[in-house]
Amino acid sequence: MSLRKATGLVARREFSERLRQRAFRISIVVTVVLVAIVGVLAGVLGGDQPERYEVGAQGAEAAAIVGAARAVAPRFDARVEVRRFDTPAAARSAVRDESVDAAVVGGTVVTLDNLPDELEQALQAGAREVRAAAALRAEGVSGANARRALDPPPLRVSALEGGGDEDERSGVALVASLLLYLQLIGYGLAVATGVVEEKASRVVEVLLAAIPARALLAGKLIGIGLLGLTQLLLVGVVGLAAAVASGALELDGATLGALGVALVWFLFGYALWASMFAVAGAIVSRQEDLQSSSTVLTMLLVVAYLVAFPVIDDPSTPLATISALVPLSSPIVMPALVALGEASAVEIAASLALLALSVAVLVRLGASIYEAAILRMGRPLKLAEAWRAARA
């Protein structure tokens, strides 16, 4: 049997057997639900939902004015709905019993008490537009020319220090780094415990009589990695959908780009960390010993995660530049920087190249140590011993 076929068989087993485990399915559901809740809460508590107004209109001109106001309302962070009334009296009584927030009757805006600022701005803008158009028509300017004259392209905003939606972006960055950290540590440890499970149960000897150690390791990394990627994709899509639905986020290129970057950096970051976790598993024979052999790795991952906080707070520091390049921290830091919109194309490319390079080296190194250590039973091996055995 070819190496590739053996790897595929192992990967399929890892994927399907893990998916069958109740604890795993529950953990996925819990994560997805939590992320959905966070997304919705961000919208509800964020409070930057546009205020919604219902405005009555009596007469053709009033209807045109409220209609125009409705079109421009988002500029003033408001939403306007129109309700037609046949008589001024009907419009006034609707205002009085508060079934509408205001009504345009003839040239007047009728309100119960004072008119909210954003609504007044929207209605005034609507009125200006409708009346100017009427005046232009009276002067003989055609409809299309009139519209062009009345609706010049608005000025664009270029902020020298961050965009206006900075809070939103750093929220996405924080969530992205947290998710990546959780994914890397969760699936890295899954690889380590999976390796130890095979050693501790001694099934590894039966397996290695049938397939090469490399196929066993590669299949395990791929199967568990695909599961991790699936979970991240699921969590990312559900989280984004919830945040967009609740109005906390806008679904634009930047948001989708951040999700894409998170997936790519997860793949490489997982390959890097998981091959180190596989070594941590291969040098011990019992689950009890795994904790001590994997402590260094989990500590390093925690440090990489902690670095993300100051970086998100101020992405212009040297710490940000360096940690986004160093392969141990870049899988967590770089997606956060991209979400912030603070990474240049060159930085992104350099970070990915360094990461890919170290993946190529570490996966190979990890595989040799794994091969040398996987059949050594008994007391935990020191890394140096395993290394010597791998060189032998």
Added chain:
Amino acid sequence: MLELRDVHRRYGDTVALDGLSLVVPEGELVGFVGPNGAGKTTAMRIALGVLEQDAGEVLWRGARAKREVQRRFGYMPEERGLYPKMRVDRQLGYLAKLHGRSGSEAERAAGRWIERLGLARQAQRPVEELSLGNQQRVQLAAALVHDPEALILDEPFSGLDPIGADVLAEVLFERARGGAAVVFSSHQLELVERLCDSVAIVNHGRIVAAGRVDDLRAERSEPRLLVEVEANGDRWLEDVPGVEVVEHDGDGVLLELGHGTDDQLVLDAARRAGRVRRFAPARPTLAELFREVVDR
């Protein structure tokens, strides 16, 4: 035929195999015996290709065994091992696939062995929920599920109850008669003697005796006699030259006859001393042969 030829292997300063040679013909059941630490497990792992030898060769049907060929061998390691949380049927199907069987073939084979070893009711349960005896049966099925041409089993009988041992013996015998080369190690020498076509005794990393048990007996230089005489002590033996007392066995005495000593002279001497109740050649058991060659 599976053959190990002059295989050497060291672990650091420890010599595990020191020129071991072993032949397992197809269609035969070979017992592999030796004291603990003699090198049995190392030899079996090398035969399977799980472990590399430092020198020497592993041959299959006369040619150097390729790794792909070795991967088709069936193996039961001394330390039993299965995925504890994986269902019996899925586990066996998976192992059959790893040994190169296609998907549907693998499932059929798993089902067949589950039926054959009486595991039908446990087929859909995770291995860890099974009794130890049933886990052993699954382990056996794991070695056999891909219908291997060679079977290498490290202490397959240890930990089995008598019924499990009977099932195992029957299956091994059947595989050998079906044309497979079967070798297993065991400390239960009576069982090896009863079951195997031939034995190989290993000590300090080399084979010290090998062949059919009858041939091994014949090879032993000094014949033995078990004699029971109604006489006072062993004094009657003083008349017969070339005879040595090996041990007393109840009322009888086990004698070793020197080269060229006529057993009829011993009988005459015994009759002169008293009534002869028993006079028979002593057929050494495998256990006795084992002790002799290992102590030597």
